[in-house]
Amino acid sequence: MKNANPPLLENLIERLARLPGLGRKSATRLALHFLRQPEDDVRELAGALTEVKEKIKFCSLCHNFTDEDPCPRCTDTRRDRSIICVVETPGDLMALDASGIFNGLYHVLGGALTPLSGIGPDDLKIAELLNRIDQSGTGEDNPPCREILLATGSSPEGETTATYLAERLKERGIIVTRLARGIPIGVDLEYVDGATLRQSLEFRREL
Amino acid sequence: MKNANPPLLENLIERLARLPGLGRKSATRLALHFLRQPEDDVRELAGALTEVKEKIKFCSLCHNFTDEDPCPRCTDTRRDRSIICVVETPGDLMALDASGIFNGLYHVLGGALTPLSGIGPDDLKIAELLNRIDQSGTGEDNPPCREILLATGSSPEGETTATYLAERLKERGIIVTRLARGIPIGVDLEYVDGATLRQSLEFRREL
Numbered sequence: 001m002k003n004a005n006p007p008l009l010e011n012l013i014e015r016l017a018r019l020p021g022l023g024r025k026s027a028t029r030l031a032l033h034f035l036r037q038p039e040d041d042v043r044e045l046a047g048a049l050t051e052v053k054e055k056i057k058f059c060s061l062c063h064n065f066t067d068e069d070p071c072p073r074c075t076d077t078r079r080d081r082s083i084i085c086v087v088e089t090p091g092d093l094m095a096l097d098a099s100g101i102f103n104g105l106y107h108v109l110g111g112a113l114t115p116l117s118g119i120g121p122d123d124l125k126i127a128e129l130l131n132r133i134d135q136s137g138t139g140e141d142n143p144p145c146r147e148i149l150l151a152t153g154s155s156p157e158g159e160t161t162a163t164y165l166a167e168r169l170k171e172r173g174i175i176v177t178r179l180a181r182g183i184p185i186g187v188d189l190e191y192v193d194g195a196t197l198r199q200s201l202e203f204r205r206e207l
Numbered sequence: 208m209k210n211a212n213p214p215l216l217e218n219l220i221e222r223l224a225r226l227p228g229l230g231r232k233s234a235t236r237l238a239l240h241f242l243r244q245p246e247d248d249v250r251e252l253a254g255a256l257t258e259v260k261e262k263i264k265f266c267s268l269c270h271n272f273t274d275e276d277p278c279p280r281c282t283d284t285r286r287d288r289s290i291i292c293v294v295e296t297p298g299d300l301m302a303l304d305a306s307g308i309f310n311g312l313y314h315v316l317g318g319a320l321t322p323l324s325g326i327g328p329d330d331l332k333i334a335e336l337l338n339r340i341d342q343s344g345t346g347e348d349n350p351p352c353r354e355i356l357l358a359t360g361s362s363p364e365g366e367t368t369a370t371y372l373a374e375r376l377k378e379r380g381i382i383v384t385r386l387a388r389g390i391p392i393g394v395d396l397e398y399v400d401g402a403t404l405r406q407s408l409e410f411r412r413e414l
Contacts, residue, residue, distance in 0.1 A: 004278070004279045004280045004283070004304065005272075005301065006262075006263055006272060006273055006274040006275075006278075007274070008255070008258055008259050008262055008263060008274055009259060009263060009272060009274075011255050012252075012255040012256065012259050015251065015252045015255050016252075019237060019240065020236060020237070020240050021233055021236065021237070025397070025398070026228055028298065028301065028397075029227060029228065029298065029397070030226060030227070030228070031259070032272075032296075032297055032298050033226065033227050034256060034259060034260065035259065035260070035263060035272055035297070037260075039260045039261075042256055042257065042259075042260045043256075043257055043260065044222065045222045045223075045256065046253035046254070046256040046257045047253070048215070048218050048219040048222050049219065049241060049249055049250075049252065049253040049256075050249065050250050050253045051215055052215050052216060052219050052238070052241060052242065052249075053241065053242070053244075053246045053249045053250065054246075055213075055215055056213055056215060056216060056242060065212075065213065065216060065239075065242055066213055067213040067214070067215055067216075068213075071213075089239075090239055090242070091235065091236065091239050094212065094235065094239075190232070190235075190236070191232070
C-alpha cells in the first residue's frame with residue numbers, strides 16, 4: 001500500500017518537483033491543479049513548452065534568446081546603436097529591458113568569470129563582444145560603438161568580470177561604464193525593482 | 208521597445224504565471240530554466256502533462272483520480288474493506304495515504320458543503336457514498352462497511368459537511384468517527400505532517 005497514485009501522475013509530480021523553486025508538495029499541488037483544468041488549457045501549455053524549445057535559439061549578435069536571427073532588439077533602428085549593455089544572463093537582460101530605462105543594444109555573456117568553477121573568458125561570449133565592437137562603425141546603419149555599459153552582477157564574480165572586461169575594452173579606447181552601486185549586494189539583477197535600476201543607471205561611472 | 212521578447216516565450220511565461228503559486232517573476236525564471244534544459248527533458252515534461260490529462264479519470268467507487276477503474280486502492284484486497292475514510296479532495300487523500308497510517312478504503316467527496324457558494328449535498332459525491340455503503344456486505348470479497356471515518360477539513364465547511372454526513376450515516380446504524388482535533392484549525396489537510404495526522408487518527412471519536 002506504499003504509493004497507489006497512478007504512475008502517470010507520479011511521473012508528472014516527479015518531473016515538476018525537479019523544477020527550480022518547486023518541492024514535492026508544490027509539485028503535487030500543481031499536478032492536481034492540472035487534473036482539474038480543462039484539457040485544452042493543459043494541452044496548450046504543453047504545446048507552448050515544446051514550441052519554445054523547438055523555435056527559440058540564440059541571437060548571433062547579442063546571444064539572447066530569440067525566434068529570429070538577428071533578434072528584434074538587435075535590428076531595432078530606434079535603439080541607440082552606439083552603446084552596448086553587457087549582462088550575464090537573458091534574465092538580467094529581460095529585467096533591465098522591462099524597466100524601460102535603457103534604449104541601447106545588449107550583449108549576453110552567458111555567465112560570469114568564476115575561476116574556482118573553471119569558467120574563464122573563453123567560456124563566455126567575450127571574444128564575440130570584442131568582435132562586435134571591432135565590426136561596428138562600418139556603415140550608415142552601423143555607427144561606431146562608443147560606450148560599453150557593464151551590467152554584470154554585484155557578486156564577486158560579476159565584479160571580477162566587469163574589471164576584466166574594463167581592462168580589455170579600454171585597450172580599444174572605448175568608454176566603459178558600470179551600473180552604479182544602487183544595486184543591493186548579493187541580489188540577482190532579476191529581482192531589483194525598476195526605481196533602483198533607474199538610479200543605478202543614472203549613477204553609472206566611467207572605469 | 209516595449210517588450211521585444213519572442214512571442215513564443217511571452218506566451219509560455221503568461222501561461223506559467225497563471226498557475227497557482229506562481230507570479231510573473233517565478234514564471235519568467237521557470238521559462239528561462241526550460242530554455243536552458245535539454246530539449247528531451249522539456250518534451251518529456253510536456254508529454255507527461257498531456258498524458259495525465261488524457262489517461263487519468265475518476266474511479267467510479269472512491270472518485271479519486273486513477274488510470275484504471277476501479278482504482279488500485281479500491282481493488283487492493285490487503286486493505287480493510289470495513290472502514291471508509293471520507294475526504295474532501297484527492298490532495299487530502301494523497302496526504303493521508305502518504306502518512307501510511309490508514310489502511311482502509313477512501314471516498315472523495317469533491318469538496319465540502321458551502322451553502323454561501325451554493326454547494327449543497329447534490330454537488331458532492333454523498334449519494335455515491337451512501338450507495339457504496341448500501342451495496343457493501345453482499346459477498347465474500349465485499350464485507351459490510353462498519354465504520355465511516357470523516358476526514359473532512361477542520362474549516363467551518365468541513366465541520367458542516369462532517370455533521371451533515373454523521374446524521375445521514377447514523378440513520379443507517381453505522382459507526383461514524385471523526386479525525387481528532389490534532390489538526391490545526393484552518394490548515395489544509397495537505398499541509399499537515401505525518402505525526403499530527405497519526406495523532407488525529409488515534410484520537411478519532413465517535414459522533
